[in-house]
Structures are given as C-alpha cells and as structure tokens.
C-alpha cells in the first residue's frame with residue numbers, strides 16, 4: 260500500500276489557484292524529489308500536505324497511511340508522523356529553542372503512548388543529535404530561530420527532523436543556504452532515515468545533494484502540475500536544457 | 508511541560524474557577540457613605556480616638572475631591588452611595604483557627620489556600636481577609652519567635668498601636684488621591700507586618716483577599732515595615748465571585764524600608780474580570796507605594812494582573828535613601844472587555860539611586876492595556892539611573908496597547924534608558940508549533956510564558972506555577 264497518495268489536488272491561496280491537479284504516489288521506503296522553477300507551487304504542495312491554513316483545497320484527495328489526510332487537523336498530521344522542514348522557518352522570540360523542541364518531542368511521545376522525557380533525559384538525547392547536525396549547545400538556549408542565520412535556521416530544522424523521526428518527511432529546500440558541512444549533515448541524516456518504513460519528499464534546486472542519496476523518483480513541477488516524472492536521469496536533462504524543455 | 512499543559516487545559520475548561528459564592532450570615536452596614544458610616548466602622552473595631560479622627564479627616568478631604576478620569580479606561584459613573592462599606596461574616600472574632608467558621612475555611616480551601624494547621628503550605632504564612640475582615644492568620648506564633656509581627660490590620664491597631672501610628676499614612680498620605688482618601692476613611696481590614704532589625708523573615712508572608720458579599724466594596728489597607736537590615740518577601744492574592752454588577756476594590760498598600768532593608772512585594776491579582784460580553788467584574792483602583800527611606804534599602808513590586816474589569820494601579824517607589832533601589836516587574840493581561848491602566852512611578856530623591864521597570868502587557872479580545880510610567884529624578888538625586896523595558900503583545904486586531912512614559916531629569920547626571928516593543932502572535936508562529944505536534948493552546952501558553960519570563964522569574968517559587976496557570980486561563984478563547 261502507498262504511504263501517500265495524492266489524486267487531482269487543486270489548491271488556491273487567497274483568490275489565486277496555485278496547484279492545478281497534482282497526482283503523486285509515494286510508497287514507504289522511497290525517496291521522491293520535486294524540482295521546478297521558482298513559484299511553480301512546490302512549497303504550496305508541501306504546505307497543503309501539513310494542513311497550512313492558507314491553503315484552500317478546491318478539489319482532490321490525499322490518503323496517508325490509509326486515512327484521509329485532508330480531514331486531519333494540523334497537529335494530528337504532525338503527531339501521525341508527517342513532518343515539514345520549512346523553506347523559511349519562522350522566528351518565535353521569547354520561546355527557548357530547547358523548550359519548543361522538548362514540547363514537540365514529548366507531544367509525540369505522549370501521542371505514541373510513551374513516557375515523556377524529563378529535562379535531563381531530553382538534554383542527553385539532544386546533545387547526541389546536536390553534534391550530528393553541527394549545532395552548538397548555545398543554540399538551544401536562544402529563542403526559536405530568532406536572529407539565526409539562514410544556515411542556522413536550516414540546521415535547526417534538521418535537528419527537529421532528527422529528533423522527531425517522522426514517517427513522512429517533507430523537506431522543502433532543506434539544503435538551500437547550508438554550507439558544505441551542513442549539506443553533508445543533511446545527506447547523512449536523510450540516508451540514516453532512509454528505512455523501509457519511512458518515505459521522504461525532497462524539494463530542491465540543487466542536483467548536488469541528490470548524488471549522495473538513493474533517489475527513487477524525480478518529478479518536475481511547473482505551473483502547479485507535476486509535468487514529468489522519472490529517475491535521476493531527469494536531473495541530467497535539466498542541467499543541460501533548464502526548465503524550458505518541460506512545459507506545463 | 509505536559510502536566511503543566513494538562514493543568515492549563517483543564518483549567519481552561521473551568522473558566523473563572525474562583526467565581527463561586529459562599530452563602531453566609533453577615534454583619535453589614537447599610538449602603539451609603541457618610542460620617543456616620545465612618546464612625547460605625549471605627550466603632551465596630553473599637554478603634555482608638557486618634558484613628559477615628561484620622562479617618563474623619565480623610566473623609567472630609569475626600570468629599571472635596573473629584574473622581575479621576577485621566578486613565579485610559581471607560582466606565583459608567585460610580586454611585587458611592589449605593590454600595591455597602593462594611594460586610595463581615597457574622598461571628599464573634601475567632602480566637603484560633605479551630606473557631607473559624609468551617610464554611611470560610613472551606614472557601615479558602617476551594618481557592619487552594621488551606622488554612623487548617625495540618626494542611627498549611629510549608630514556608631508560607633497567610634493572612635486571610637474575607638470581605639471586610641481578616642478571618643485568620645497562620646504561623647503567627649512561629650513568626651513571633653523571631654520578632655516578626657504579622658497580623659490583621661485591626662489586631663495591629665489594638666496590639667501595636669505605637670507602630671501603626673508611627674507609619675500609617677507616611678507613604679500614602681490620607682489625602683493622596685481620590686481612592687486613597689476613600690480608603691483612609693472606610694478601610695476595614697488588611698494586613699500588618701513588621702520585621703525587626705537585622706532579621707530575615709523565615710517564611711513567605713501572604714495575604715489572600717476574597718470579596719464574597721454582593722453590593723459591597725472592599726477597602727483594605729496593608730502596611731509593611733522592614734526595619735534596618737531586615738528582609739521580607741510578601742505576596743497577595745485576590746479573587747471574587749462572578750456577578751453581573753461591578754464591585755469596587757480600593758486598597759492602599761504602604762511599604763517602608765529602612766536602612767539596608769529589602770521588601771519584595773508580589774501580587775497575583777485575579778479578581779473577577781467580568782464575562783465575555785463585558786458584564787460585571789471588579790473595579791480595581793489601588794494605590795501602592797513603597798518608601799526606600801533608608802540608605803541602600805530596596806523595594807521591588809512584582810505583579811501579575813489577570814483579573815478585574817478595570818485595573819488602575821501604579822505601584823511606585825520613593826527612592827529617598829542614597830544608593831536605594833526600586834523595581835517594578837509587571838505582567839498585565841486584558842482579554843474580552845477588560846481594561847488595564849497600570850505602571851509605576853520611580854521617584855529618585857537620593858544619590859546613586861537606581862530603578863528598574865519591566866512591564867509586559869498582553870491584550871486579547873477587546874482588551875485595552877495601557878502602561879503609564881514616570882521616572883523622576885530630583886536635583887539632589889545625582890547619578891540616578893533607570894532602566895525601563897516596556898513590551899506589548901497583541902492577539903487579534905480588536906485589542907489595544909498604549910504606553911505613556913514620562914521622564915523628568917532634575918539634574919544632569921541622571922541616566923535613563925527606555926526600550927519598548929510591540930509584537931503580535933502570528934499565525935505563522937502558531938502553525939509552526941502545530942506542525943511540531945503542539946496544540947494551539949499550548950503554543951499560545953508557551954509564547955505568552957516566554958514573553959513574561961523575565962517577570963515570572965521574580966515571583967517566589969511557590970507562586971510561579973500558579974501564575975503560569977493563570978496566564979493560560981486568562982487568555983482562554985483569545986485565539987480560536
């Protein structure tokens with residue numbers, strides 16, 4: 260059975276229709292990549308999947324692990340394992356980063372019927388991951404994303420990905436703005452989470468990251484539709500001819 | 508976090524949990540205000556002649572005064588003849604806790620303030636003021652062992668008249684302002700506390716004010732004196748039943764800190780705020796002032812203001828002693844139709860005096876929140892310093908936040924810093940939290956707590972948890 264099944268999805272933001280009929284099937288264990296020109300609707304697809312209130316679904320269906328995803332509210336989708344690494348993570352001044360992370364981890368554990376972590380256990384768990392993603396412990400004490408550099412925000416998203424271990428990870432340009440080490444950390448994290456029970460949907464502009472991953476499918480989004488699907492060879496075409504060869 | 512969250516959400520469903528009424532037989536003076544009312548209150552308390560005279564002078568002064576209307580608040584005129592100025596449970600004055608009406612003990616228990624000896628909160632002494640009288644004071648004897656006097660104001664008048672007479676009205680004069688004069692005329696009870704020289708008060712002192720009777724005002728008076736080199740931490744809490752009409756609460760608090768003494772005064776104010784349509788609620792018109800009388804003395808006011816239909820209060824510090832320090836830490840929440848006009852005055856008179864003001868205003872619904880502050884340094888106050896931080900958080904677009912800071916520097920060595928921010932909880936922030944599995948309520952509580960953190964950490968540990976819960980409850984329905 261497919262983990263994620265999108266059929267004929269049409270989405271508007273405000274008065275503008277952005278997605279014009281998206282179909283996509285993702286099975287557990289797969290990595291799917293979505294590429295496409297700026298403004299083609301990649302982030303909109305990512306956001307509608309996690310229930311962003313701006314996204315108005317005018318038609319179509321989405322099944323996730325046998326349930327209708329569109330009928331679940333945003334928290335429930337998150338608790339059921341759908342995670343979005345935001346293209347532009349928001350700043351929350353005044354809320355400690357560690358505090359938010361712990362709240363998120365414990366919300367997840369509660370939902371799974373596991374015991375919640377106290378501050379001590381949480382810290383030792385986070386410390387391990389911090390190293391992996393190349394963040395210093397200072398970043399935990401600071402407010403969520405407040406004043407973080409572009410790359411630091413991305414690393415913070417990566418840290419949450421590592422801590423929350425979602426079943427369906429949607430990573431919207433997690434690689435953009437990261438330095439070489441950061442990029443490596445992303446690849447390492449994705450590879451380590453590439454297990455038969457998980458699926459990933461990567462949005463990226465850079466073929467470089469893909470060289471280090473076992474990618475199953477590549478889709479090209481243009482004008483709110485997935486206009487072409489294939490394997491990694493599509494990326495090669497892109498690098499030669501740009502997006503012009505794929506018209507909506 | 509999870510248990511705290513559960514508590515918050517449980518409490519969220521309870522709305523105003525302190526809104527119940529305890530039916531009791533009462534001894535009340537009939538509605539109306541005249542010299543006879545003042546005399547009859549004084550007589551009920553068998554007060555000495557000097558105090559009656561003091562009250563009467565205040566009353567006559569009050570008659571000449573105008574109700575102030577400069578606050579950023581709207582309300583119908585108050586009919587001072589319609590309310591009763593004294594209401595007390597009908598019972599002879601209990602000599603010990605065992606004699607206190609069980610119904611009253613139960614009332615406090617329901618509010619989370621156990622007064623029975625075996626259930627007392629360790630390390631916290633409580634004076635329980637019920638309508639116009641103090642019904643019980645715990646740990647009195649234990650405190651007396653170290654010379655600390657902690658009792659109801661009425662008892663203090665009888666048992667320590669020389670102390671009361673020496674300090675009463677020396678910080679807030681009886682004609683200070685309209686409500687202070689009214690209070691001086693008709694105040695019924697309150698707490699009195701004296702810490703002897705070089706003594707650290709061994710426990711938290713607290714007064715718990717409860718308005719129970721309908722159609723009465725509450726006018727209590729608190730006087731805290733910290734003698735040379737002493738230290739005390741004091742907390743007051745306030746609740747009232749839910750009623751459709753407005754009730755007046757006009758209290759006066761006076762603090763005196765002598766040389767090297769320190770007073771930390773905290774308030775968790777949760778008077779009934781009125782309903783979602785703005786009906787009912789307490790008018791909280793309070794005068795609080797501390798006098799750092801001695802050199803190197805310190806006074807800090809910490810307040811969590813979540814209740815009341817209208818709040819009008821400016822806990823202030825007179826920094827008279829050289830090197831004395833004053834502080835004001837405030838969180839004021841206005842939700843639904845609540846209005847708060849609050850802030851502080853720091854009056855620098857001595858040399859090298861310093862003051863800190865941290866004000867956090869949160870407005871939701873149709874709430875209106877104003878910070879009004881004055882920092883004044885006299886000509887003698889060389890090297891006076893002030894730091895002011897004034898932040899507003901808005902939820903929704905029907906509410907308002909306003910700041911009215913005034914700075915008067917009377918000499919050229921004064922240093923004043925003022926920072927102010929206004930922010931909004933954005934949908935993007937809430938969505939980010941929800942995408943991480945955190946519910947909207949928890950996300951709001953988290954953001955609000957983060958916003959108030961600097962003030963909350965000034966509260967005594969025992970009360971910080973309580974205050975956090977209250978913040979969550981007060982913002983119920985603010986984001987939906």
Ligand SMILES: Nc1ncnc2c1ncn2[C@@H]1O[C@H](COP(=O)(O)OP(=O)(O)OP(=O)(O)O)[C@@H](O)[C@H]1O
Nearest residue numbers: 272273275277296297298299300301302303304313
């Ligand atoms: N809140 C909004 N209001 C109006 N238009 C919006 C809004 N959000 C997105 N859009 C529009 O929707 C279109 C698709 O945006 P989307 O963010 O999905 O593009 P994208 O493919 O992720 O682009 P990029 O590669 O630049 O990230 C764009 O034209 C964008 O301007």
Ligand SMILES: [Mg+2]
Nearest residue numbers: 301302303346
């Ligand atoms: Mg995008």
